[in-house]
Amino acid sequence: DAKTTQPPSMDCAEGRAANLPCNHSTISGNEYVYWYRQIHSQGPQYIIHGLKNNETNEMASLIITEDRKSSTLILPHATLRDTAVYYCIVRPMNSGGYQKVTFGTGTKLQVIP
């Protein structure tokens, strides 16, 4: 798996957009970017994934740079419940690959009232 680099921690004011960056400069052409988050004492929760186009779902938006070497997860209106550790991972979107998934250390997002 390609490695990812994330800042260890970030703060965000409640109601503001939280922008979480991820660097994946060694990403391969067939690798997708996935984001998960883990709220304290729970299992990680899938948020979103993408290849090269920007993606949006009910939880978040994913912006991937044109060279695909970095991406940003955007929580448009952060709430206190968004306080969690956010993990950015890359892996092939190939069900035959069964690649082991490396989560890294993630970014601890603290949403401040």
Place this chain on the structure above:
Amino acid sequence: KAGVTQTPRYLIKTRGQQVTLSCSPISGHRSVSWYQQTPGQGLQFLFEYFSETQRNKGNFPGRFSGRQFSNSRSEMNVSTLELGDSALYLCASSLDAGVYGYTFGSGTRLTVV
């Protein structure tokens, strides 16, 4: 629909003992993977099973083993427990080896004394 169920939630064992943890995936999910999470090492991949076959394995000693049954339920076993095995053990299931994201259980908190 029911989520990923892990049992037991909490477990205390003594050094040298062995332990078996259980994971019931979401109905219809055939891929099950296991992770170990500790404060120092973060989330580390243990192994992944699909249709009763181990497809991938992380860098853990042979004391860590697993299996998957025909109904996709999975167990992991740790023999000769060491203090360092104290961790949160997470199970995740997916339809297709995580291509569209994994769903995690709440984990089993193992304490070795």
